[in-house]
Amino acid sequence: MKKVEIVGGGIAGLALAGTLDPSQFHVTVHEQRTGLPAVGTTLAMWPEAQEALASLGILDAVRENSPTITGGALRSAAGMPWLSVEGQNLVGVARHTLLRLLDSAVPPTVQKRNGKVDEVPGDAYLVVAADGVHSMVRRSIWGQGCAAKLTPYLAVRGVIAEEPGSETIGEYWGRGDLFGIGPSSGGTNWYASFRSGMGPERIDVGEALAVARRRYAGHSQGIQHVLQAATPDTSLAQRIWTTPPLRRYSRDNVVLIGDAAPRHGTQPRAGRL
Template structure:
């Protein structure tokens, strides 16, 4: 089947879907509020399902060329004591967000994208047989269709990169906060911190983000200290973390919700970008092979909604567990035991 599609949002899900539909012979018009692709961003986990989706979309080779494969992955206590070694499990490739977006955009010609074109309602859109709502966690199209917006997770995240490479992934858990370190590329290290809102409020933390983080993590193990000591004016992304409650459907009329617009999740499982890519691949295949748009959208919803709903729930639970403020010995012992049994 071929037809016409309007894609709202030129992020991961939007560009991936536009690329796939163009390759399938569809007429596609992308609308995006930004002036262009971002030039900075942290590393994203490309799990095997994401790589299969990228291969289906024809972008897998370029992403592999830009990606880093970690050698080891561990969960640690704040003093550096190991809780779980995850290295025996299959780990994701890591690729910086700008490189991923550039790879996806490579087969979406500029004439198919209208930049600085925000969309607040379906009535703002040109006529098309399908509307792809890939407009993020604050999606106006989702809120108009279902009246549902994001909900707070109770944590604040800080993210950035520093000079110098690392070869392993680590996430260190303490009381009410965690600190993660991953490869970014061959020259830089990706880092992230998550702190419970109550802990920040009780301590009266505020002002300069770099100094706030140094104060919060001053007693943590040397790998964390090395990253924080390397903060020399680099931009720090700070945001209150949100996710979405379960939606009754990822489809409303001729509109399909993808990525964060459908299932924004806590970052703790590292699967947000992965699931957005799988959304795109499933929808593109459905639109390419189904007999009608309604059949394709029904298939997409049936395949993607149950799985992503479970992942959102699991990510929310892990967000709470990893930044718990009470019963830390019990939490740590349980995580260690689960690591040995799995």
């Protein structure tokens, strides 16, 4: 069988491992993380993503653990709706829930190896780089010029137990900042992004929340209510990184997927942290 080495056992790596035919491919997934994260904000699954989840046999389980996103609004910082947005029956799923379900869909024939990978596997039919924005594989094959670049933006995000009111759901655009409020399983999913010099490593989440509360003090009451209810143990704070573009996402027997594949810098609602 053809040997496939997947470096990175996140969403992209696990989804691929669950899709490859075990009668044709001998698959190994390398993941530095030793366990699933305990905190994770909600990811919206569009129809194409739901089709992929269905092919893995986990769409029903995702729906059981997720709210249906029916709509919201693009709003001013003060909360005034500018544009109504229909949800198109999107499904929202917490990152850690999605990782758990994807992991359950991986065939038992797939080998899982925990630990940091310091060099690109050299004896595989195919090497798949699914090791994130700081991809070791991308830097090794394409050179240090495609290493991740730090942006001046901080992303703070989390969940609170209280469900959002329909009049608060949506994304708020201010001067140099944005904020999002949406449903999560049993509560509210929220995210914020603005310029900050905090970090980039070992950011104190409590301090980041305090900075966010000051930053959004003049914004809508819905935003301020969410931030007052937010706690460090159900929140994350990270600087946003981006990567230079590449003409191709494959070279020889190596291919980049997920956040290891360079694209424009994205906002916290789309990951890439």
